[in-house]
Amino acid sequence: MRYVDLFSGCGGLSLGIERAGGRLEMAVEKSEMAARTFAHNLIFDAEDPRGWDDYLSKPLNYQSQHGLVVNELAVVLEDENLMSDLKDRELDLVVGGPPCQGFSLAGRRNPNDTRNELPWQYLDFIQQTAPAAVVIENVVGMDRKFPNSDSSPFNDLCTALEATPPGYLVQKVNVNAMHYGAPQHRPRLMLIAMRNDIASDLGLTVSSDTWNSAFLPLTEIPDLVPRPTVSFEERRTVRDAIWDLQDAEVHNSDGPQTYLEEMTDATRWGLKPVSSTEKANHVLRKHRVSTIERFAIYQSFASHGVDNRVIHRYSSADPSGARQVVQAAVHPSLYPIKTPSGNVVAATEDDLLSLLNRLRTKKHSQRVLRWDEPARTVVTLPDDYVHPSEARVLTVRELARLQGFPDAFTFLGKETTGALRRRLEVPQYSQVGNAVSPWLAYAVGTRISEVLSMSRRMPKSLCDQAAAKR
Incomplete structure (x- = not known):
């Protein structure tokens, strides 16, 4: 499953897609800090700052050939040769989370409205590459209606994606990472789309309303929806995620093991095993x-x-x-x-x-945080959540566990940054808080892979019959 990740961040979405069988063709991320973490875990060793600085100095064609463009998406769209090459690769999937909170269909008629610029760039990329499937992820809240209007950024974006050539069947979903194995209450809005020719061949349908995830068991689930994986009784908690990272004098080896095994087994996630006994990014913050x-x-x-x-x-x-x-x-x-x-x-x-x-x-x-409940939504600031039993905030590694990042996934760059630099820098805590949970990404990638596999297995005669009816 060949895919491109736009606005990739540190790589949570790609990590899950890779576990579902994805093969990265290219990622695009403008933040040098987040991109460095992405590169280090999913493409090449970026731990040496000098080597990373050398990579940043390389031209666009070099970076695209090596799988990661550290730049604005607009720069990629302006390169006709690169866009033509990407179209020729016949991409299976394009994923990403462009900022969409202010998106509106009227925005394209108003070039001064910068809130619309990035989503339209994303749709331009879709139009030029015509991938089989598309995923757009964003925060809950963009489904709130505009003042004096029946529409919302979420609905407008859905309409725009449906109309983006070559045309897509789009499923709106509100999915919570805790229904997919993450020990965290993390609702997210997504548009999951399949190109019209494939959707028609397979007879796919979508629900008219936004589909909301829940714990198993579920009855009817629309065709493009990622399948939840846990029941209420099986939901993962803060204890499952971080019990072993407490002070050595407090915890013992009798805690829950299932989630811990997932977090410590790098090979399940396609990562290199960690040789050090010390947990990366598990640095206790100092408090007054x-x-x-x-x-x-x-x-x-x-x-x-x-x-x-x-x-x-x-x-x-x-x-x-x-x-x-x-x-x-x-x-x-x-x-x-x-x-x-x-x-x-x-x-x-x-x-x-x-x-x-x-x-x-x-x-x-x-x-x-409460030991025996899923965590609240992980955010970009470390100060919002206090450890259940130790008088401190959580470490980067503990928050990464709550998101679903395995211990072999290392976050690079500074841990935090000052308020004035937050618009420019994406330190480790922000990388974790901005990411899509790999557990949710894995479920999304798995469902898309299943649908695309059905399309590939469909006999040519049936495809021809379906095409003739259109």
């Missing part, structure tokens, strides 16, 4: 004492069923109302309040008030 104390409160509240938004309400309250805020949230029977490890955080209400007063904060998005 006050931050560690605040995390301990979060964990204590979580273990007692107390909503940690009480900290935000306390920090916002005037001194006369602060005690009432705490009394309304924390029942007297919960004292002394302890961490999951048994350490006392506050023996009395006065102790808790004193502690909260000392640790006032304006950051209120932090949440403690």
Whole structure:
């Protein structure tokens, strides 16, 4: 299954497609940081910064021949020879996640609307290469309707893809990575399309509404939809994903093994086995004492069923109302309040008030992950989630496990970056948070491969009959 990955990021989508039998023809990614991680894991060793800098200096034709173009998609589209060559390869699949939140059909008539530029470039690539199948991935939210309109960016993009020559049958889906084996609640919108000639030959159909994934068992599933792989009872949790990465004095070898085997077996994912006993990207971040104390409160509240938004309400309250805020949230029977490890955080209400007063904060998005549930959606900032039992944020490797990246998949570049540089740089935490879960990508690639295989097995006489009816 020959495929191209546009806006490829660090490679989560490609990793899953490769496991499903995909063979990368070319990837395009403008971020040098994310592209370096992609190259290192899926194409060639990019760990040496000098070697990587040398690759970046190479011309477009060199990079395209080696499978990774580190540049804007517009640059690729302008190269007539490259586009002609890609069309001649008869691509099976083009995948990618162009930013689409502001996409509208009217955008092509307004060249000044930059929100539309990248999706239209993606569709231009489809038109010029005519792949058998297309996948467009994006965040939930782009299905919200425009003001004073019945349409949305998602529906407009679906309509545009359907009309893109040579024409496509398009299935709209809202798929959650946890239904496909990831230990994480991660909903994503996708358009999964098959070229009209193939869809007609096979008699494929799609649902008129967006199809929403769920745990097994399911009854009727549209033809192009990736098949969910787990039941509610089989869903994977934070414990499944990261129990073995706790402090060595805390964990033992009796934790769940099934997911761990998937994460430590590089060959299942087509990666080279890791020789080092140390986990790549598992570097504990350093926190101030006050931050560690605040995390301990979060964990204590979580273990007692107390909503940690009480900290935000306390920090916002005037001194006369602060005690009432705490009394309304924390029942007297919960004292002394302890961490999951048994350490006392506050023996009395006065102790808790004193502690909260000392640790006032304006950051209120932090949440403690629960061991026995799938994680919340992994994001690009490390500070939003607190470890279930250790007073710290999660490492890059722990978040990668929650996404479904095996341990042999190494993230390169700096770990984080400052707020002012976030528009320009894509460090490790952002690479993980921006990625498509490899588990979801594997399911998508598997379904497309199955459909394309049915097309190839279809007797020529039947294909001719189907063509004659069109």
